[in-house]
Amino acid sequence: MSEKIKDYRGEALKSADFKEGRVPTEKCRPKAKFAWSAGIAIGRFLEELKKGKIIASTCSKCGRIMVPPRIYCENCFKPTDGWKYVKDTGTINTYSVSYLAADASRLKEPILVAIIDLDGASKNMGLIHKLGEVDKDEIKFGMKVKAVWKPKEERVGAITDIKYFKPIKEATP
Amino acid sequence: MSEVAIVGVGCVGFQPILPELSYKELMYEAAVKAYEDAGVDPRKDVDVFITCAEDYLEGFSIFDEFVPDQLGAVLRPLFTVSGDGLLGLANAYMLIKTGHFDTVVLEAHSKASDLLTLMDVIAFALDPVLNRPLGGHPYYVAGMEMNRYLHDTCATVEQCAQVVVKNRKNACGNPYAAYGANMTLDQVLCSDMYFYPLKKLEISTPADGCVVMVLASEKVAEKLTDKPVWVKGVGWCTETPNLETKDWSKSVDTRLAAEMAYKTAKIHNPRKEVDLAEVNDLFAYKELQHMEALKLCACGEAGKLTEEGVTARNGELPVNPSGGLLGMGYGLEASGMEKLLEVVLQLRSEAGRRQIRDAEIGLAHAWRGIPTTTGIVAVLSNNK
Structure with a gap:
């Protein structure tokens, strides 16, 4: 705001002016619905999740x-x-603690997200998933984790058939 | 400056739906075919990859990022053109013309079947304040345009219906076409009135498919193939987004795009020089209107030529020997690539039973559909 101008002509808009319709607006909610074909590879992957298994494809x-x-x-x-x-089972490659939801509101319980390099897959191959049964301060790079599956009857062939990954407790000698 | 050639093509589809493949797998299969056809290894021989896609039609934000793997473009230069495949061709053409790039891959696809509310998304392209609140199906825009076009040119509804009969019949000979059919004029004329005077069977039906092409500079093209198809000129133009003020009778954007392409290609008399034209026919009357805008005939003459069989596959000026969008299916941003594919196959004498004898110069045209006023034209030849 320029210091020289002390008095602006006209009236400042208030949020009530929008709410009460004194400022014309047009509202529209798009109707866009998609159903992506999973295809050969991801189709098989999802079928296997339903069975409680994780499948990879191989290049000779x-x-x-x-x-x-x-x-x-x-x-x-x-x-x-x-x-x-x-x-x-796998190893934590990297992780973060998400304190916000997609609309930027603060979550009551933060979401623990991680990249998990799976055992048996090639280097840097795995899943992005959530972590559970662990305190955020206990998470470490290279930590060994294992999938916690939904009960068989609740699995539908989706990435959420795995509830989360939890740390594997090291056997105490 | 180097000439630019198309040296490889690959197509999967077009089919009403391709549910067995994801869009990535669809693109992969078309790409494999195109690279095989061109004799190139995408991991070593390609300088730039271009994909043509609109986020809203894909259901992804920043669709570019989902592209590299299936095209062999991981860790390579890649960008997306948010428009029709022919606009991607214009970009590929310019890249090669700079002299900095020798080999460019061009991709466009349609997974229309993944989009459950296609018409709602098309309606979302209407002006949100002035047009959308009026409601109705967005294709009423085509009804209004057809009405004014018929009024001004004295073209008849029978002539429009003849476009459908011709194109669906041509599609019977095209393995890449989804909707080949032998129909009668009466079947078209008696089909349901959808957006007066536009009838149900005069509207192209969406289809799934993918086209990938490899373009190369003169030096590389002549090493790779003995059947290069040269891009002699490209042109593109947009009129105005205001439906209130656009020209409702003529396709002005297509006219200017054509003039731009003809100038580069040194085409002085399109009607005489062009051996086949693949013209946007999203709606049957559009083929007629576009033929006139492309100077393939005088204004008001296209309907009569169609009626007389001049634009039939064995006519003097074949238009849409592929079957057009009415016969192949509406491939969204791949619509222009459907046209381009047919021109390439024809100029390579590989169009099978659709082959037009001694074809040397072909024209591919795209229009971006309702409610746009964007036209794109490419002129191709098998002579350098």
Whole structure:
């Protein structure tokens, strides 16, 4: 605001002017609905989640065991050669603590998110998922974790068939 | 400056729905075909990748980011053109013309079946304050345009219906077409009135599919193939977003886009020089209106030529021998690529039973559909 101008002509708008319709506005909520075909690779992946298993696809050229699976190896640009189950255990690659929801409101309970490199898959291959049964201050890089699955009858073939990953307690000698 | 050639094409679809493949898998299969056709390894031989997609039609924000893996473009230069595939062609053409890039990959696809509320999304392109609150289906815009076009040109509803009969029949000979059919004029004329005077069967039906092409500079093209198809000129133009003020009779944007492309391609008499034209026919009357805008005939003459069979596959000026969007299906942002694919196949003499003898110069045209006023034109030739 310029210091020289002390008095502005007209009237400042208040939020009540919008609420009470004194300022014309047009509101519209888009109706956009999608149903993406999962396809060959992710379709199989979701079917296996329903059975409580995690499946990868393999490339015979570079030898990678890739999860989530795909029908092509993006590095070699060739079709994948087969399927291979990987374990539902893995290692924390990186993590964060999300204190906010998507609308920027503060969550009562923060969400613990992590990249989990799965055992049996190639390096830097795994899932992004939530962590549970762990305090945020206890999470560490390289921590071993294991999937906690929903009960069989509740699984629908979705990434949320895994509730979260929890730390594997080291056996005490 | 180097000439620019299309050296490889790959297509999957078009089919009413392709539920077995994800959009990534669909793109991968088309890409594999195009690279095989061109004889290139995308991991080594391609300088830039271009994909043509609109976020709202995909259901993803920043769709570019979901593209590299399935095209062999991981850790390589890539960008998205938010528009029709032919606009991507214009970008590929310019990149090669700079002399800095020799090989460019171009991709566009339609997974219309993934979009459950396609018409609501199209309606969302209408002006939110002035037009959308009036309600109704967005294709009433086409009804109004057809009405004014018929009024001004004296083209008849029978001539419009003839476009449908011709294109659906042409599609019977095209393995990439979703909606080939033998229909009678009466079937079209008696189909339900949807947006007066536009009838149900005069509206293209969406389809799923993907087209990938490899473009190359002269030096690379001549090493790769003995059948390069040269891009002789491209042009594009947008009129105005205001439905209140746009020209309702003529396609002004297509006219200017055509003039731009013809100038570069040194086409002086399109009617005589163009051997086949693949023209946007999202609605049947649009083929007629676009033919006139493209100077393939005089204003008001397109309907008569269609009636006389001049635009049939074996006519003097074949228009949409592929079957057009009416016969192949409306491929959203891949619509222009459907046209381009047919021109390439024709100019390579690989169009099978659709082949037009001695075709040397072909035209591909795209319009971005309701409610846009954007036209794109490409002129191609098998002679450098």
